[in-house]
Amino acid sequence: MMTGRNGMSEQAAALLETPLADLLAAASALREAGHGRVQSWSRKIFIPLTQLCRNLCHYCTFSQPPRPGENAYMTREEVLAVARAGKAAGCTEALFTLGDKPELRFTAAREELARLGHATTISYLIEMAALVRDETGLLPHINAGVMTREEMAALRRVSVSQGLMLESISDRLCRKGGAHYRSPDKEPAARLETIRLAGELQIPFTTGILIGIGETREERVEALEAIRDLHEGYGHIQEVIVQNFRAKERTVMAHAPEPDMEDLLWTIAAARLILGPEMNIQAPPNLSAADFPRLLSAGINDWGGVSPVTPDHVNPEAPWPEVERLRMATEGEGRMLVARLPVYPAYAQDNDRWQDAAMVRHILAHADADGFAREDSWSPGIALEPRVTRPSTLPVDPKIAAIVERAMTGTLLEEEEIAALFSARETDLEHICDSADALREQVMGDEISYVVNRNINYTNICAYKCSFCAFSKGDKAEELRGKPYDLDLEEVIRRTREAWDRGGTEVCLQGGIHPHYTGETYINLAKAVRAAVPEMHIHAFSPLEVSQGAATLGLTVEQFLIRLRQAGLDTLPGTAAEILDDEVRAQICPDKLSTEKWLEVVETAHKVGFTTTATIMFGHVDTPRHWARHLIRIRDLQRRTGGFTEFVPLPFVHMEAPMGLRGEARHGPTFREVRLMHAVARLAMHPHIRSIQTSWVKLGEEGVKACLMSGANDLGGTLMNESISRAAGTQHGQEMPPAAMEALIRSLGRTPRQRSTAYGAIAQDIHERGMAAEELTPMILTPPRKRRKEQERFEYAE
Numbered sequence: 001m002m003t004g005r006n007g008m009s010e011q012a013a014a015l016l017e018t019p020l021a022d023l024l025a026a027a028s029a030l031r032e033a034g035h036g037r038v039q040s041w042s043r044k045i046f047i048p049l050t051q052l053c054r055n056l057c058h059y060c061t062f063s064q065p066p067r068p069g070e071n072a073y074m075t076r077e078e079v080l081a082v083a084r085a086g087k088a089a090g091c092t093e094a095l096f097t098l099g100d101k102p103e104l105r106f107t108a109a110r111e112e113l114a115r116l117g118h119a120t121t122i123s124y125l126i127e128m129a130a131l132v133r134d135e136t137g138l139l140p141h142i143n144a145g146v147m148t149r150e151e152m153a154a155l156r157r158v159s160v161s162q163g164l165m166l167e168s169i170s171d172r173l174c175r176k177g178g179a180h181y182r183s184p185d186k187e188p189a190a191r192l193e194t195i196r197l198a199g200e201l202q203i204p205f206t207t208g209i210l211i212g213i214g215e216t217r218e219e220r221v222e223a224l225e226a227i228r229d230l231h232e233g234y235g236h237i238q239e240v241i242v243q244n245f246r247a248k249e250r251t252v253m254a255h256a257p258e259p260d261m262e263d264l265l266w267t268i269a270a271a272r273l274i275l276g277p278e279m280n281i282q283a284p285p286n287l288s289a290a291d292f293p294r295l296l297s298a299g300i301n302d303w304g305g306v307s308p309v310t311p312d313h314v315n316p317e318a319p320w321p322e323v324e325r326l327r328m329a330t331e332g333e334g335r336m337l338v339a340r341l342p343v344y345p346a347y348a349q350d351n352d353r354w355q356d357a358a359m360v361r362h363i364l365a366h367a368d369a370d371g372f373a374r375e376d377s378w379s380p381g382i383a384l385e386p387r388v389t390r391p392s393t394l395p396v397d398p399k400i401a402a403i404v405e406r407a408m409t410g411t412l413l414e415e416e417e418i419a420a421l422f423s424a425r426e427t428d429l430e431h432i433c434d435s436a437d438a439l440r441e442q443v444m445g446d447e448i449s450y451v452v453n454r455n456i457n458y459t460n461i462c463a464y465k466c467s468f469c470a471f472s473k474g475d476k477a478e479e480l481r482g483k484p485y486d487l488d489l490e491e492v493i494r495r496t497r498e499a500w501d502r503g504g505t506e507v508c509l510q511g512g513i514h515p516h517y518t519g520e521t522y523i524n525l526a527k528a529v530r531a532a533v534p535e536m537h538i539h540a541f542s543p544l545e546v547s548q549g550a551a552t553l554g555l556t557v558e559q560f561l562i563r564l565r566q567a568g569l570d571t572l573p574g575t576a577a578e579i580l581d582d583e584v585r586a587q588i589c590p591d592k593l594s595t596e597k598w599l600e601v602v603e604t605a606h607k608v609g610f611t612t613t614a615t616i617m618f619g620h621v622d623t624p625r626h627w628a629r630h631l632i633r634i635r636d637l638q639r640r641t642g643g644f645t646e647f648v649p650l651p652f653v654h655m656e657a658p659m660g661l662r663g664e665a666r667h668g669p670t671f672r673e674v675r676l677m678h679a680v681a682r683l684a685m686h687p688h689i690r691s692i693q694t695s696w697v698k699l700g701e702e703g704v705k706a707c708l709m710s711g712a713n714d715l716g717g718t719l720m721n722e723s724i725s726r727a728a729g730t731q732h733g734q735e736m737p738p739a740a741m742e743a744l745i746r747s748l749g750r751t752p753r754q755r756s757t758a759y760g761a762i763a764q765d766i767h768e769r770g771m772a773a774e775e776l777t778p779m780i781l782t783p784p785r786k787r788r789k790e791q792e793r794f795e796y797a798e
Contacts, residue, residue, distance in 0.1 A: 012221035015270045020262060027269035027299030034277030035301040037397060038425075039335040040372070041326065042342055044093035044305035045086030045138070048313040049074050049125055052109050053099025055183035058252035059213060059245060062314045063099050066108035073112055073121075079128050080135060082310060087136045089308045092366045092373050093342040094138040096129060096159075097313065100145035100185040122151045129158040137362055141206075141305075141342035146185040146194050149201070156203055157356045160343040160363055161238065163206030164194050168215045169223040179213040179253060192226060199234025204347040204354050208241030208282070211267050212259035220267055224274045231279075236354075238344040239280040239302065242268045244287050246315055261291055265298040272299030280344055285326065286318040293329040303330075305342075331393045336426055338372055345371025349623065361663020368670045369623050370423050380619065380651035380668040384702040387671075392426045400428045404435045407683035412635070415628045421680045422624035422673070429672060436679035436711030443690055444713040448745040449755040452738055452762075452770045453506035453539070453717035454499035458525065459486040461784060462512025464544075466589040467659035468578070468620055468652060471512070485781040486514065492525065493532040498777065499720060500533045503738065503770020506717065506757045508573060509540035519549035519560055523567045530568030537570050537757045543601035544576040544593050557601050561608045571757055572605050574614040574644065579622050580630045587621050588659065599637055606643030611758065614644045614689070618677060619652040619669030620659065627677065631684045638688045645759060646691035646714060649677040651698045674699065675710045682711030691759065696736050701744055708748060715741055720776060738770045 008016075015023065050073045053063035066072055083094055102109040103121055118124040122144060129140040140159040147155075155162060169188045173180045180186035198205040209223045224240070231237040244264045247256055259267075264283065271281050282302040285292035306320045321329070330337040341363065347354045348363055348371035355363065368374050378384060403417045413421075424432050460471055461484050496507050509525060522541055529538055541549070541564065550560035578588060580595045593601070605612055614634045618627060638644045652668045654660030660667070669677070682692050693714040694707035704715060720735050736744075742752040754762045754770070 008218055009221065009225060011225070011274065012218055015221060015273065016217060020266055020269075023269040023273070024265060024297050024299070027272035028297060030272050030277045031281075031299040031301050034279070037334065037336045037394070038338050039296070039301060039303065039330045040280070040338050040340040040344075041303040042093045042305040042340055043089075043091045043323075043373070044095050044141075044307050044342070045082055045091050046305075046307055046310040046313050047074065047079055047082055047094055047096050047128075047132070049079070049096055049098040049128060050102055050109070050121060051099060051313075052102030052106055054101050054105035055099070055185050056181070057183050057186065058179045058181070059248065059256070060314075061248045061251060061316070062097075066106055071112065072102070072106070072109050073116065073124060074128075076128070076131065079132065083132045083136045083138055085309050086138060086307075091307070091309065092139055092339075093305055094129075094132045094136075094140045095143065095305055095342070096125060096140055097143045098125065098145075122147065122155070126154055126158055129155070133158060133359075133362055137365060139342050139359075139362055139366065143206075146190045147197075149197050152194070152197055152203060153201055156201060157358055160341070160355060160359050161204040161206065161347070162198060163239075164191060164198075165210060165241065165243070166191050166195065166207050166223055166227060167210040168213065168219060169226055170215050170219045173214050192230070195227070195230055195237070196234075199230060199236040202234075202354055203236060204238045204343050205236050206239040206241065207237060208239075208243060209267070209271075210243050210245060211264065212245030212257070213253070217266070217270075221270060221274065224271050228275050231275075237279070238347055239282055240271060240275055241282045241284070241304065242271050242300075243284055246287055246318065248317065261288070261294060264288070265294065268295065268298035268300055284312075284315075284318075285329075286312055286320050287315060289318070292321065293333060296330070296333040296335060302340075303337075328393075334394065336392075336394060338425060339375075340372050341366055347371075364663060364666045367666055369619070369627075369666070369673055374667070374670050375672060376670075378671055379654060380674070380698045380703075381653040381655060383700055384671065386702075389430075394427045396431045397424075397428050400424055400431065404432060404683060407686060408435060408439055410687050413684050415625065415632060418628035418631055418680060418684050419624045421683065422627055422676055424676065425672065429676065432683070433675055433679045433710035436682040437709055439682055439686060440692070440711045440713050443687070446749075447751045447753045448708060448713060448715060448748070449691075449753045449759065450715040450738070450741045450745075451506055451717045451755055451757060452502075452504045452766075453508055453757075454495060454504050454720035455508050455510075455717070456487075456492055456495050456721070457511050458492055458509060459511040459514050459517075460484060461486055461514045463515040464513050464589070464591055466578075466592060467662075467664065468588050468617065468657050470653075470656040470658065483781070484784055486784045487780075488782045489524070489528045491780050491782055493528055495721075495779070496529050496533050496536055500536055501769070502720070502773035502776075503766055503768075504536070504718075504720065505762060505766060506537040506539050508717065509538065510542055510545070510573060510575065513544060513548055517549070517552075519553035519555065519563070522546075522549045523563055526564060526567040526569045538568055539571045539573060539757050540569055542573055542576040543598050543605075546572070546605070547593055547597065547601055557604045558608060561605055561610065565608065565610070569610075571645070572602075572610050572612040574602060574612045574648075577615050577630075578617045579626050580616075580633045581622075581626045584622050584626050588665075595633065599633060602643070603637055603641055606637075606641035611643050611645050613646050613648055613693075614638075615648045615650050616677070617650045617652055619673065620654070620665040627680075628684075631681060635685045635688055638685070642688075644689055645757075646693050647681050647685060647689050648693040648695065648716070649674070649681060650695055651677075653698060671703070671706075674703065675706055678707040679711040705744065705748060708745075708750070715745070718770075721779060735776070737773065738767070 051064040142159045142162045244259050280302050281300050282304045283295045283300050327337045351360045550557045654667045659665040692712045693716045694704045694712040696704045745752040
């Protein structure tokens with residue numbers, strides 16, 4: 001480190017000499033570069049597990065001696081009561097704060113710990129953090145003071161993040177007369193070692209400095225530089241707090257002067273300039289009273305934890321600002337308030353590195369695709385509650401407006417631009433959705449189309465183990481919904497004829513990859529349907545089925561596709577795409593087609609003369625960057641072939657999906673992300689793909705209405721029998737008849753149009769047949785052939 005006068009670093013010397021206004025401007029610009037307009041905060045509860053402490057800090061009222069007749073530690077029931085109140089209030093963070101090692105000073109602490117079955121405070125803390133996690137799903141953040149490596153490692157298994165304020169790097173403050181005199185856990189070397197250990201253990205960590213307790217500005221800079229150096233070594237410091245000392249009655253420092261606002265602003269700005277654009281820097285709003293909005297001018301990007309349930313037990317004289325007041329102040333400075341988790345987004349998106357396996361499912365339950373907190377408890381497949389949109393005072397971000405404008409003119413957006421659109425919120429979200437809807441009207445008019453079709457999933461037996469799929473079964477697996485089946489051709493034909501009689505113009509044939517199926521199986525399916533109902537459009541066989549079928553016959557994909565067309569196949573569904581990025585596919589469907597192979601099969605289908613749909617299945621372990629890559633790959637293929645008729649976003653339904661049950665995925669996309677997927681698809685693929693479809697099976701009526709006002713123009717199929725989403729846990733039914741489709745469309749003031757699979761017109765008599773269709777007859781789910789043979793042998797023996 002370069003040093004200047006009096007051994008001071010050159011950076012410290014420069015900071016001390018620069019006018020405050022210049023520091024603030026530079027810090028704000030650096031913050032904008034790293035965080036844009038997002039100002040985060042955490043909705044938390046405060047659990048003061050014990051207020052006993054062996055330290056005697058001269059400014060602290062949190063530390064209290066044992067009181068006769070009172071417990072030294074919160075009981076299990078008290079901890080749970082606070083946690084449950086926090087869960088009911090929508091909190092995600094359980095902040096455990098406690099005194100340092102009280103058992104080393106107080107007999108009462110040792111005796112009570114013994115009654116609780118513990119030898120140390122940390123041991124009891126571990127039990128309580130696990131209790132809160134398991135009973136409420138709240139995410140524990142631990143502030144437990146100076147600890148050993150073993151203690152921190154044990155706490156890592158029950159928390160998502162930990163913290164320890166460095167406070168100061170000045171040894172002077174630990175001497176007689178100093179704020180930290182007789183406080184062994186405030187020794188700077190001990191605290192720096194704890195922070196370093198957190199880096200070794202890969203613990204997302206919060207630290208910071210406390211200003212106004214007797215340190216100099218040079219020592220503040222030195223402390224911030226020490227924090228920076230530790231972070232550069234390990235990358236683990238997720239947040240740095242700049243906290244201002246507040247004098248409290250009945251303390252040694254009750255009459256000590258508090259740092260004024262200019263001193264606080266100088267220190268925050270110095271922290272931003274030392275720590276850089278990416279660091280999350282916080283200053284507690286409740287410690288600056290009515291002046292707290294001014295803190296934004298110094299480069300903070302986070303307000304810290306604010307509780308709707310519990311007070312700030314460390315500073316009980318300073319109440320939290322109400323969330324709406326916090327929002328108004330944030331927007332007044334041109335920033336956007338976004339709730340986060342106690343673990344920051346960058347760390348919440350790399351759980352393999354930063355989290356114990358026991359914590360991952362709890363993070364994923366609360367996280368959105370950017371790693372922030374979900375806006376609400378809705379997930380695809382669940383009925384959408386009426387939503388009240390809070391008007392924002394923020395203007396549209398010029399960067400977002402420019403990207404949207406480029407898309408509207410047909411300019412090909414890059415990955416970074418598309419990803420930026422997918423991360424939009426509030427005003428920017430509405431601008432994107434409104435623009436996509438205007439583009440939809442320009443390209444497709446006010447018609448909303450739909451097709452009367454029937455899904456026929458001919459088998460749910462599958463040799464693949466896709467972790468998102470609740471539909472497929474092994475030959476004898478019944479651990480998920482329903483039993484394995486393998487339809488007779490007669491049942492497929494019966495359903496096809498019934499669909500035609502009910503006004504259906506398309507059958508969509510797809511199934512699991514049955515280990516005994518060959519290419520001839522698919523060819524025979526197409527031939528049987530074509531012979532039974534020659535007028536029926538056959539929309540069938542995913543790229544995975546095509547690839548598998550070709551391989552079993554020793555044919556190229558092109559040769560097999562030609563045979564399928566000769567057998568009567570009309571078009572192909574562009575399913576099995578999931579996310580067209582091998583980074584994601586390695587996690588959710590490692591044995592499935594690679595991205596390159598999927599694109600190759602579909603491009604070959606287009607070359608042979610088939611048109612196909614294109615899909616995306618999103619909201620599990622993917623991120624906006626993966627979505628952007630998917631859209632670009634679909635768009636670029638469309639530019640080469642023109643073979644896609646529509647793009648179909650399919651939100652992941654988590655309830656019964658294997659990776660959902662195992663806690664390995666998020667709870668589907670948020671509704672904001674669902675709207676954005678439809679809107680951004682419209683913008684990013686313009687003018688190459690004209691039709692954007694929305695899924696009533698995944699989203700329900702209210703969900704698809706919102707998407708139809710955000711760039712979508714098609715409601716997809718009436719389906720008659722929907723099995724795959726229903727197996728995953730969706731509540732939205734198996735069929736939306738034509739009359740219901742048209743009523744929904746007219747409720748938006750738009751014009752319904754029944755279409756063919758290829759978006760052509762439908763004869764009036766067919767339309768009328770669909771509007772007057774009778775109820776479906778019960779389906780017959782034929783058992784697997786092996787079971788049928790076993791049953792037949794049993795019956796013959798009798």
